[in-house]
Amino acid sequence: WWLLSKTDTSSANSGSSPILCKNVPGLTPQQKRMCHENPNIIKYLISGLRSALHTCEYTFQREAWNCTLTLPGVGTSPLQIASRESAYVYAISAAGVSHSLARACSKGLIDDCGCGETPQGSGSVAVSQASSRSSSDFVWAGCSDNVKFGNTFGRKFVDQYDRQHATEPRSQMNLHNNRVGRRLLVNAMNKECKCHGVSGSCVTKTCWKVMPKFDEFASRLHQKYQLAKLVTNNDQKLTVRSSPSAGSSGRSERFARNMDASSKQMRNELIYLDASPNYCAIDVKDRECGENCPNICCGRGWRTTREIVDEPCHCQFVWCCEVKCKTCKKLVERNYCL
Amino acid sequence: MDNGHGYEEFELLEDGSLGECSTQVANATFLTISKLICLVVAFKFIKHIPISTTVRVYVHVFASTFTVMWFSRNHLQSAIIYNMFSLISLALAIKQFSGYIILAGNISLLIALQNFCRHYRSEDYFLSIRGILMIHIMRLTTVAFNLEKANSNKFRFVQFSSYVEYIYFPPFIIFGPYLSFEQFFKMRDKKWTGSENELGFIIQSLLAIFNAITLAIISSCHFEFFEPSSQFMEDALTAMSFRFSHYFVCLSTQAFVLMLGSDVVVANPLNIEFSRSTLQTVSEWNKPFHTFLHENIFKRRLFNSTACNVFFTFAVSSLLHGLDFQMTITLLALGFIAYSETVFRKRLSARYSMCVAAKACPVRSNSLSCKHRHSNKTGRALIINLFFLMLSMYHLVFTGMTFTDDYSAIGYPFDHAWKIWGSHYYSSFMISFLFLALSKII
Numbered sequence: 046w047w048l049l050s051k052t053d054t055s056s057a058n059s060g061s062s063p064i065l066c067k068n069v070p071g072l073t074p075q076q077k078r079m080c081h082e083n084p085n086i087i088k089y090l091i092s093g094l095r096s097a098l099h100t101c102e103y104t105f106q107r108e109a110w111n112c113t114l115t116l117p118g119v120g121t122s123p124l125q126i127a128s129r130e131s132a133y134v135y136a137i138s139a140a141g142v143s144h145s146l147a148r149a150c151s152k153g154l155i156d157d158c159g160c161g162e163t164p165q166g167s168g169s170v171a172v173s174q175a176s177s178r179s180s181s182d183f184v185w186a187g188c189s190d191n192v193k194f195g196n197t198f199g200r201k202f203v204d205q206y207d208r209q210h211a212t213e214p215r216s217q218m219n220l221h222n223n224r225v226g227r228r229l230l231v232n233a234m235n236k237e238c239k240c241h242g243v244s245g246s247c248v249t250k251t252c253w254k255v256m257p258k259f260d261e262f263a264s265r266l267h268q269k270y271q272l273a274k275l276v277t278n279n280d281q282k283l284t285v286r287s288s289p290s291a292g293s294s295g296r297s298e299r300f301a302r303n304m305d306a307s308s309k310q311m312r313n314e315l316i317y318l319d320a321s322p323n324y325c326a327i328d329v330k331d332r333e334c335g336e337n338c339p340n341i342c343c344g345r346g347w348r349t350t351r352e353i354v355d356e357p358c359h360c361q362f363v364w365c366c367e368v369k370c371k372t373c374k375k376l377v378e379r380n381y382c383l
Numbered sequence: 384m385d386n387g388h389g390y391e392e393f394e395l396l397e398d399g400s401l402g403e404c405s406t407q408v409a410n411a412t413f414l415t416i417s418k419l420i421c422l423v424v425a426f427k428f429i430k431h432i433p434i435s436t437t438v439r440v441y442v443h444v445f446a447s448t449f450t451v452m453w454f455s456r457n458h459l460q461s462a463i464i465y466n467m468f469s470l471i472s473l474a475l476a477i478k479q480f481s482g483y484i485i486l487a488g489n490i491s492l493l494i495a496l497q498n499f500c501r502h503y504r505s506e507d508y509f510l511s512i513r514g515i516l517m518i519h520i521m522r523l524t525t526v527a528f529n530l531e532k533a534n535s536n537k538f539r540f541v542q543f544s545s546y547v548e549y550i551y552f553p554p555f556i557i558f559g560p561y562l563s564f565e566q567f568f569k570m571r572d573k574k575w576t577g578s579e580n581e582l583g584f585i586i587q588s589l590l591a592i593f594n595a596i597t598l599a600i601i602s603s604c605h606f607e608f609f610e611p612s613s614q615f616m617e618d619a620l621t622a623m624s625f626r627f628s629h630y631f632v633c634l635s636t637q638a639f640v641l642m643l644g645s646d647v648v649v650a651n652p653l654n655i656e657f658s659r660s661t662l663q664t665v666s667e668w669n670k671p672f673h674t675f676l677h678e679n680i681f682k683r684r685l686f687n688s689t690a691c692n693v694f695f696t697f698a699v700s701s702l703l704h705g706l707d708f709q710m711t712i713t714l715l716a717l718g719f720i721a722y723s724e725t726v727f728r729k730r731l732s733a734r735y736s737m738c739v740a741a742k743a744c745p746v747r748s749n750s751l752s753c754k755h756r757h758s759n760k761t762g763r764a765l766i767i768n769l770f771f772l773m774l775s776m777y778h779l780v781f782t783g784m785t786f787t788d789d790y791s792a793i794g795y796p797f798d799h800a801w802k803i804w805g806s807h808y809y810s811s812f813m814i815s816f817l818f819l820a821l822s823k824i825i
Contacts, residue, residue, distance in 0.1 A: 152617075153606040160404045160607060183792075184414070186407030187603045238792040239603050241412070241628050243559050244669070245710060246514030247507070247792050248454060249415045251408055251603055255789075368801070 076205050086157065086198060089149040090142050097141025100263040101134060107337045109324040127215050127318035129273040135219050136226030136315055137266055139203050143227050144256050147195035151188050151255075161191035163253050183238060187253035192234065196227045214278040214318060221283070222315055226266065229313060233257040233265060273315040283316065332382045342382035350379050404604035412599045416592060416635050422450060423554040423639045430571065436544045447551035454557050455512050468492060468516065469550055472523040482528035482679070489520040490702045497705040506794045509705065517703050518559045521675050522550050528679060529564055560636045560649045561671040563678070570645035581644075588638035595634035598652070602627035614806070622783025626655070633669060647671070659768065660728065660741035661721040661775045676700055693722050709795040713782050720778055720815045727818035728771070734825050737764045739771070774814070781811040 072080065080087050101112040110130050150158040163185045204223055207216035237255040242248035256262075276283040324343075334341040354377045357370035429442065448462045455461035471492070472485050493516055500509035526546045533542070549567050562570070575581070601608055602624045611617040633650035640647050648670055658664040666673045681696045697718035701711040725741040732740040736756040744755070757764045784807075785800040804812075 151606060153610045160604070162403075163407060184407075184411040186404070186411040188404045188606055237788050239624070239628060239788055240510070240791045241415075241599065241631055242511075243514035243517055243632060244629075244672070244704060245625075245707075245786065245791075246512075246517070246704075247510040248512075248514050248557055249411075250511075250792055251411050252792075 073205050073209065076202060079202055083157070086146065086155055089145045089155065090199070090202065093142040093145025094138050096145065096259060097138045097263075098134075100141070100260055101137050103260065104263045104267050107335050107341070109341050109343065110321070111332070111341075126321070127218055128321040129270060129315065129317040130321055132218070132222045132273055132315040132317045133266065133270040135222040136229070136269070137263060138226070139199060139223035140226035140230040140262065140266070141259065142199040142203055143192060143195035143230055144259055144262070145195070146198055147190040147192040147256055150191035150194050158191050158194040160188035161193055161254065163187065163189050183236075183250045183252045185253065186251040187239060189254040190234070190256045192231055192254075192256065196231070199227065214283060217283050218276070218316055218318055221311075225269070225313060225315055229266060229269070230256065230262060232313075233262055269313070269315050273317055274311065275320075276316045276318060278318070283318075334380050334382050338380050338382070346383045347380045348383055350381065352377050352379065404607055405600045408600045408603040409596055412596050412631065416595070418453070419554060419557060419635070419639065420592075420642075422446075423642050426552070426554055427643055431575075436541065440544045440547050443548050443551040443553070446553045447556055450553040450556050451515065455515070456508060461512055461515075464496065464512065465515070465519065468519055469523060472527065473546070473550075476523075476527040476530045479531070480527070482524055482531055485527040486520070486524045486679075486699075489523060490699075493520065493703075493705050507792055510792065510794060513705055514558075515556060518555070518561050519550070520703060521561045521672075524679065525564055525675070526550060554639050554643070555636070558632050558636045558639075559671065560633075560640060560647070560669075561675055562640075562645075562647060563671075563674060566645065566647050570640070570643055570647070573644045576644070584641050584644060588641035591634045591638035591641065595631045595638065598627040598634065599631040602631060618784035618803070618807070619780045621787055622780045624788070625783045625786040626652075626779065629668075630655075655779075656776070657772060658775050659743060660724055660771055661717065661778050662725050662741040664775055664779065665717055665721050672700070690722060693718050707794070708797055709785060709800050712800055713785065716811065717778075717782055720782075720811055723815040723818040723822075724771070724774075727822040730822040730825060731767070737761075737767065739764050739767045778811050781807060 098112070105112040112130075112134070146155070146158075147161065149155050151160050153159065200223075204220055207219045207223075210216040211220065233256075234254045235257055236252045238247075238250040238252040240247035240250045257265075278284075332341065334347055338347045353374050355372045356375045358373035358375075360368055360370040426446075429439075434442075448466065451465045452458040452462045468489060472489060475485050475488065493513075496516075497506075497509050497513075500506055526549065529546075545568070548571070549564060552567070555562070605620050605624045605627075609616070609620060611620055630650065630652045634652070637649040640649065650667060650669055654667045655664055658667060666677075676696050676699065680699050681692055684692055685695060686692050694715070697714045698711075701707070701714040704710045721741075728739055728741045732738065732755060738744050738755045738758050744758075755764075781804070785795070785803045787799075787803075790796065790799065
């Protein structure tokens with residue numbers, strides 16, 4: 046399972062990619078070749094993947110499944126079950142890879158790529174159009190994050206395995222979720238501007254497109270995770286039963302039609318094939334569960350420890366230029382599963 | 384599958400990104416500048432037309448209002464705000480209020496406007512007109528000081544019209560520069576100096592515009608030109624991007640001034656990049672601004688101690704930006720850095736009799752009138768001056784690196800600068816404290 050093994054090694058040694066490519070088990074020959082030929086790109090790919098999984102853990106820290114990918118309790122890794130969790134992991138890693146590559150490109154860290162396209166094409170025609178339309182508000186010009194490169198390379202590399210098995214429903218699901226991750230990333234791009242004017246003011250500005258901050262993106266994806274759709278396999282095609290959640294509103298229930306997973310409505314939705322496993326089988330002993338203990342600890346109960354922590358408080362800004370704080374003792378309650 | 388074919392596909396994407404970024408920025412900046420050049424040419428022409436003073440006043444007021452509307456977002460609103468500032472100030476100035484009161488009044492009005500914008504969640508709009516209003520306020524204050532000085536109770540239209548012409552001069556409204564009253568009228572009353580001379584001015588100004596656009600391109604596409612290999616390099620590039628954007632504005636205004644036949648220097652980027660001291664950096668940063676603050680605030684010595692006067696001058700300068708926390712602490716930091724360095728170097732040059740003070744020894748009749756034993760050219764002084772040159776280059780990075788692009792159009796959060804300075808261990812402050820301590824010891 047390439048994704049998993051990839052992350053295991055990447056957390057162990059980060060720098061030396063040529064050696065790394067050979068040692069990672071589970072890479073397809075093409076992936077190995079790409080890895081070998083573009084060591085510099087792979088470096089950012091790995092860091093993107095790692096930050097994706099790190100963000101995943103952060104996002105899910107208050108839920109039963111805390112984004113662990115290797116579980117001693119369940120028997121198999123959660124990624125092998127085609128659940129909504131694995132849909133999330135696929136989407137966020139695909140997006141993470143694109144995110145990291147696109148940033149690296151626009152910062153000039155990768156030789157093979159540079160700035161991305163700014164909206165409305167390029168060149169003078171678009172600029173004058175933009176400026177005549179929105180008067181003097183801003184002009185599209187500058188160095189956008191190269192999401193196109195990120196997505197292209199990411200797709201070539203990440204989707205490699207699943208594309209070779211594109212007839213299998215599981216691979217179709219993975220491909221779909223990867224695509225959703227990338228598409229959501231593109232849709233979430235923001236505008237960043239450089240101001241020109243007297244003393245840092247903004248009389249004229251030139252703007253370009255940047256990636257959203259990755260944790261913002263992750264929480265957006267988390268909403269998609271909660272709305273993920275169950276799909277079934279019909280004739281090598283994934284189809285959605287008219288979503289079970291819509292059953293409560295009477296009307297849509299009558300048309301129990303099947304929708305193709307590749308249809309327009311589904312293009313931005315995560316899909317999964319199987320129900321989630323019981324994450325309560327995981328050993329949750331000593332896991333910090335915060336506010337959500339009944340869920341996370343699966344009814345095994347939890348203990349509360351109280352600690353006294355020193356915290357800065359009553360901070361005041363002293364002119365000039367210092368922030369003075371007192372230290373307060375604060376009682377902090379922490380909950381841990383039994 | 385389609386591996387081999389698709390593999391080539393993304394390698395094709397690389398080409399032209401640098402060129403693309405540069406062309407886009409060049410187009411965008413040229414568009415802005417060309418509008419302003421139109422105004423410059425128009426008013427160079429209007430200057431020579433014999434029309435009555437009344438008509439001239441109307442032309443200037445209408446053209447200025449139009450310019451403000453042309454360049455700002457909420458057209459009508461900006462025009463009203465702009466005229467409101469001048470009406471209130473002119474009314475007060477004619478009633479013989481002092482220049483300080485008018486400056487203070489304008490600053491309060493600016494801050495009120497800022498809070499008003501904040502209330503309606505349009506901080507970005509305030510940021511977009513702040514620069515225009517800043518220079519406007521400076522001109523109005525100059526007029527007030529002049530009226531105060533003239534001290535004539537009789538109100539004469541000719542005098543008034545010249546003030547209006549000074550305040551409402553369209554080519555200088557958007558990017559400046561601020562010119563003092565004398566500089567402005569020297570420029571206005573300049574006669575045609577012959578086509579050869581004029582051609583020289585035009586070539587100079589075209590050169591300035593070319594440089595300005597080049598700097599704007601580097602400022603916007605800096606990651607395309609340089610590859611940051613470390614965090615420090617990235618910070619240095621951010622600072623550079625901010626400086627170069629400033630040079631873009633300064634050089635283009637320099638071009639306008641040249642076209643209109645004046646020899647006022649706005650800023651010389653080389654003097655800032657390789658400056659002898661931080662004192663030189665701050666005074667060269669924007670010479671007209673520096674002149675305004677120096678003449679009207681610093682030189683009037685409201686306090687007895689120089690430190691207080693420096694602090695007050697920089698405080699006024701930061702208030703002219705509205706209540707902008709990041710700008711305020713950056714300016715005060717610059718003031719502190721420049722002050723401590725100047726004190727230390729003055730002490731150093733006196734104690735060891737070397738030409739190493741923050742200001743170079745003045746040149747008189749082609750030779751340095753240096754009263755020090757070790758003149759500029761001796762090895763010791765040279766090394767020390769070189770050290771301070773490097774140091775002021777570092778200070779430029781330190782003070783400029785907080786102006787990142789992510790918040791530039793919406794305003795910086797409160798702790799933004801502190802966080803970034805923290806990553807450099809507040810080094811410039813530490814160095815400055817060290818200088819202050821050392822200057823007491825030696």
